[in-house]
Amino acid sequence: MASQMRWTCAQEKSWGVVPKSDETRRLIQSALFHHFLFSDLEEDGTVDIIDTMAQEEALAGMVIIQQGESGDKFYVLESGRATVKVNNRLLASPEGSLRPGAAFGELALMWNSPRAATIVATEDCVLWTLSRPLFRRLLAASSSSQTAVLCDFLKNIPLLKPLGNQETTKIARALRGAMFSDAEYIIRQGEEGDLFYLIYKGTVVCTRSDEDGKERELMKLGPGDFFGERALQLREPRKANVIACGDVECFTLSQQQFVQLLGSIQDVM
Numbered sequence: 001m002a003s004q005m006r007w008t009c010a011q012e013k014s015w016g017v018v019p020k021s022d023e024t025r026r027l028i029q030s031a032l033f034h035h036f037l038f039s040d041l042e043e044d045g046t047v048d049i050i051d052t053m054a055q056e057e058a059l060a061g062m063v064i065i066q067q068g069e070s071g072d073k074f075y076v077l078e079s080g081r082a083t084v085k086v087n088n089r090l091l092a093s094p095e096g097s098l099r100p101g102a103a104f105g106e107l108a109l110m111w112n113s114p115r116a117a118t119i120v121a122t123e124d125c126v127l128w129t130l131s132r133p134l135f136r137r138l139l140a141a142s143s144s145s146q147t148a149v150l151c152d153f154l155k156n157i158p159l160l161k162p163l164g165n166q167e168t169t170k171i172a173r174a175l176r177g178a179m180f181s182d183a184e185y186i187i188r189q190g191e192e193g194d195l196f197y198l199i200y201k202g203t204v205v206c207t208r209s210d211e212d213g214k215e216r217e218l219m220k221l222g223p224g225d226f227f228g229e230r231a232l233q234l235r236e237p238r239k240a241n242v243i244a245c246g247d248v249e250c251f252t253l254s255q256q257q258f259v260q261l262l263g264s265i266q267d268v269m
């Protein structure tokens with residue numbers, strides 16, 4: 001059990017500084033920058049937080065995180081090795097084999113969900129941990145604060161329901177905002193398509209221009225609906241216009257991100 005882990009420093013006091021070597025600080029910083037949530041953090045934004053991280057040890061064989069349990073910490077592995085199992089199945093390397101510099105345990109904190117995987121120390125490990133409030137503060141220091149808001153939005157979208165929290169968090173990280181004003185053409189029929197759109201706020205109307213030049217309404221879409229997938233899937237020109245009705249806020253994915261992140265659910269679109 002995770003609770004059997006041994007504390008090697010005084011328990012982290014709220015916002016208290018836990019001393020650590022420059023080498024350790026560099027390792028933690030690099031682990032954060034290499035983690036998909038924190039890749040755009042400014043160095044300055046991490047200093048205070050790294051100061052407060054507390055040290056733990058897990059001996060070989062110990063469970064650091066147990067799938068299904070609630071979670072209250074984010075971890076950086078300083079030394080030793082650990083493995084990742086989902087539903088008792090060891091994940092293939094490299095994802096399933098954690099080495100020094102790996103950072104994990106973000107999903108339960110971001111989503112308020114049970115731990116999504118079990119992490120077991122396969123060698124004696126030294127870890128640095130961040131409590132939930134400090135993790136949230138780190139999130140707020142990066143553009144991932146927007147990610148947290150977006151995750152809340154994305155988890156209610158039926159299309160994305162088949163995806164796990166990890167995949168959805170990656171989508172939230174990749175989305176870029178785009179604003180449109182009333183009557184603006186977001187997509188024009190006949191043009192090449194290179195973006196996928198998810199509506200965050202507002203309404204759009206889809207129209208098609210017939211050969212006689214008349215533009216006919218096909219349907220209206222609102223928050224949580226998506227459009228623009230067809231041209232990306234079939235690599236053909238846009239088959240309809242999509243026009244903003246009032247102010248509209250969308251999030252977009254590029255063609256490459258669309259394939260990478262939504263590949264597994266493209267057949268349900």
Ligand SMILES: Nc1ncnc2c1ncn2[C@@H]1O[C@@H]2COP(=O)(O)O[C@H]2[C@H]1O
Nearest residue numbers: 071084104105106107108109115116117
């Ligand atoms: N395929 C995976 N699915 C879920 N969690 C994973 C996976 N690979 C690594 N992990 C990490 O394992 C952690 C288990 O705790 P969390 O769910 O908080 O966060 C999880 C991720 O950081």
